[in-house]
Amino acid sequence: MTVSNEYLSHWAEIREVIPHTAIEYTFRMAYQGAVQPGQFFQVSIPKYGEAPISVSGIGEGTIDLTIRRVGRVTNEVFERYAGERLFLRGPYGIGFDVELYRGREVVIVAGGTGVSPVRPVIEHFYWHPELGRKVSLIAGFKSREDILFAEDFTRWQEQMDVILTVDNNNGDPDLRQGLVTEYIPALAIADPARAAAIVVGPPAMMRFSIQALLRRGIAEENIWVSYERKMCCGIGKCGHCKIDDVYVCLDGPVFNYTRAKDLAD
Amino acid sequence: MGYRLSTDAMNQVLAELGKQYAIYAPKCYPGGNTFSEVDCIRYGEVHTVEEIETERKSDYSFKELLLPFSETLFFFTENTIQEASVIEKDMVIFLRSCDLHAVRRLDEIYLRNGLPDFYYQRLREKVQFVLIGCPAAFDSCFCVDMGTNRSDNYDAAFELRGGQVYMAARHPQWEALLRQYGEPVEGFAPSYVTETPTRVSIPADLSPAVAKSTVWDEYDKRCIGCGRCNYACPTCTCFTMQDIYYTDNAKAGERRRVAASCMVDGFTDVAGGGSYRKKHGERMRFKVLHKVYDFKQRNGYQMCVGCGRCDDVCPEYISFSAILNKLEEAMQEVRGDGQQ
Ligand code: SF4
Ligand code: SF4
Ligand code: FES
Numbered sequence: 189m190t191v192s193n194e195y196l197s198h199w200a201e202i203r204e205v206i207p208h209t210a211i212e213y214t215f216r217m218a219y220q221g222a223v224q225p226g227q228f229f230q231v232s233i234p235k236y237g238e239a240p241i242s243v244s245g246i247g248e249g250t251i252d253l254t255i256r257r258v259g260r261v262t263n264e265v266f267e268r269y270a271g272e273r274l275f276l277r278g279p280y281g282i283g284f285d286v287e288l289y290r291g292r293e294v295v296i297v298a299g300g301t302g303v304s305p306v307r308p309v310i311e312h313f314y315w316h317p318e319l320g321r322k323v324s325l326i327a328g329f330k331s332r333e334d335i336l337f338a339e340d341f342t343r344w345q346e347q348m349d350v351i352l353t354v355d356n357n358n359g360d361p362d363l364r365q366g367l368v369t370e371y372i373p374a375l376a377i378a379d380p381a382r383a384a385a386i387v388v389g390p391p392a393m394m395r396f397s398i399q400a401l402l403r404r405g406i407a408e409e410n411i412w413v414s415y416e417r418k419m420c421c422g423i424g425k426c427g428h429c430k431i432d433d434v435y436v437c438l439d440g441p442v443f444n445y446t447r448a449k450d451l452a453d
Numbered sequence: 454m455g456y457r458l459s460t461d462a463m464n465q466v467l468a469e470l471g472k473q474y475a476i477y478a479p480k481c482y483p484g485g486n487t488f489s490e491v492d493c494i495r496y497g498e499v500h501t502v503e504e505i506e507t508e509r510k511s512d513y514s515f516k517e518l519l520l521p522f523s524e525t526l527f528f529f530t531e532n533t534i535q536e537a538s539v540i541e542k543d544m545v546i547f548l549r550s551c552d553l554h555a556v557r558r559l560d561e562i563y564l565r566n567g568l569p570d571f572y573y574q575r576l577r578e579k580v581q582f583v584l585i586g587c588p589a590a591f592d593s594c595f596c597v598d599m600g601t602n603r604s605d606n607y608d609a610a611f612e613l614r615g616g617q618v619y620m621a622a623r624h625p626q627w628e629a630l631l632r633q634y635g636e637p638v639e640g641f642a643p644s645y646v647t648e649t650p651t652r653v654s655i656p657a658d659l660s661p662a663v664a665k666s667t668v669w670d671e672y673d674k675r676c677i678g679c680g681r682c683n684y685a686c687p688t689c690t691c692f693t694m695q696d697i698y699y700t701d702n703a704k705a706g707e708r709r710r711v712a713a714s715c716m717v718d719g720f721t722d723v724a725g726g727g728s729y730r731k732k733h734g735e736r737m738r739f740k741v742l743h744k745v746y747d748f749k750q751r752n753g754y755q756m757c758v759g760c761g762r763c764d765d766v767c768p769e770y771i772s773f774s775a776i777l778n779k780l781e782e783a784m785q786e787v788r789g790d791g792q793q
Contacts, residue, residue: 191574238708391727416723416725416727417721424568425690426692426693430743
């Protein structure tokens with residue numbers, strides 16, 4: 189029996205580089221093949237190595253990968269431009285099944301880089317508003333300088349309720365200030381028992397957001413989360429992503445909250 | 454069928470096999486232990502029976518033959534990727550019953566948990582296993598309680614008794630060789646251990662709730678997070694990817710995978726700065742539950758094979774088997790029915 193070598197990456201061409209902040213850029217990559225929102229690729233970042241990057245956009249023949257420069261880590265990739273290439277393998281993992289949200293109210297709460305994995309879900313409902321009932325998006329960043337996909341937020345407002353907030357607006361009256369959790373109690377939800385929620389972000393933000401959503405009457409089985417973990421293989425071998433008996437790379441990164449709530453790191 | 458051979462005849466068998474196979478067995482490396490002048494017993498290539506260490510337990514297992522501590526996966530330049538080639542020879546590995554059971558655990562992760570692993574698979578299919586009969590347990594062994602003391606899925610079995618070699622064959626190649634060099638004996642079966650000095654019992658109702666117990670706290674200080682227990686364990690399979698760039702060509706290099714330990718700092722660090730299980734006690738809980746709970750939840754049988762190597766290797770004299778025996782009390786504590 190010969191098995192294929194899953195560790196060998198393939199070149200993908202960089203079609204476009206979209207800067208968001210001083211340290212975060214979206215690379216629009218040429219890509220043919222099926223990808224689910226919430227899935228991730230193992231991306232070879234020159235001088236750093238491989239890192240799991242969620243798809244932040246799915247286009248016609250392209251995928252978006254939003255990559256953050258961390259220390260020495262991801263520096264060199266930012267010197268790459270359209271026409272150059274990156275090594276990729278994937279997609280891996282279980283993502284969001286947007287069919288589950290068809291015809292329902294959907295509340296999306298995302299913090300910081302947590303916006304990346306849910307962006308394809310938001311785009312799905314932006315382009316197909318008839319498939320949802322109503323989408324509410326609450327997104328939080330540390331400050332104005334940290335906001336990702338700023339132009340998208342303006343566009344999304346055409347189709348959905350968008351609350352964009354920063355932890356500290358430095359006195360800027362145009363920016364809402366406060367944690368995402370503060371906006372959950374007042375959210376207009378017509379039918380909480382049937383509404384679905386998606387929560388992605390730093391651990392503490394996820395914990396408090398879920399508590400607030402549960403208090404609004406959203407059922408545990410109607411909440412989905414996506415976990416960010418260290419991943420060296422993406423295929424259930426390296427062990428870095430394991431929590432209890434779950435491998436985040438295989439069984440996630442997207443989990444229904446009924447499964448996620450008992451997982452203890 | 455069983456066979457008896459003189460050591461000379463067995464050496465001829467090994468020489469014959471050596472034409473096609475690299476033969477690996479536990480060997481004694483005098484003064485080869487990393488943290489003292491004592492002998493280190495680990496796997497190496499052997500050509501004669503005399504080189505095989507059968508009296509003492511190996512400090513490190515056969516694992517590194519299938520999962521090298523550091524393994525080059527491929528070589529890259531800016532535009533190309535070239536898969537690392539595989540060793541030419543097939544392998545024969547001599548190992549005890551606990552370790553043969555450990556092979557099943559490695560297969561579980563590397564062949565069945567998610568997509569199969571190309572590098573493991575291509576080595577694995579080259580291997581024949583020779584069971585080393587095990588007449589008596591060592592101090593820290595608890596294979597009987599883990600159900601790993603007997604094996605019958607070997608290609609051949611080997612045991613030294615009174616200066617003579619006894620063998621049993623299941624693989625036709627071995628059968629042919631032994632018929633040629635040995636003399637048939639009725640009823641030879643490799644010895645196996647039926648009792649161990651160390652005993653463990655794992656509570657039937659063990660659950661992740663045990664994380665809340667205070668038993669883990671003492672390891673915050675006692676465990677130094679060195680990872681030796683993982684590196685010595687025949688069932689630990691984790692690795693970290695490393696890209697190495699060559700100094701003479703900064704755009705070329707190789708990607709390696711290197712053994713990793715869930716007890717060592719950095720195991721869970723994500724690029725954005727997050728990190729989980731910062732306390733050593735939390736890491737101990739994670740490791741223990743993986744070995745005797747999570748793996749079973751996922752795969753239906755326990756991961757730990759009771760070889761006791763983690764106890765033998767720990768520089769802080771932390772005993773894994775002693776922790777297993779504290780789990781009952783820890784469960785009582787979290788159930789709230791223990792005496793406080
Ligand atoms: S956990 Fe310890 S006793 Fe169990 S298989 Fe690993 S090294 Fe052996
Ligand atoms: S060998 Fe001992 S000290 Fe080192 S990580 Fe394991 S339990 Fe901790
Ligand atoms: S990323 Fe390696 S096991 Fe999940």
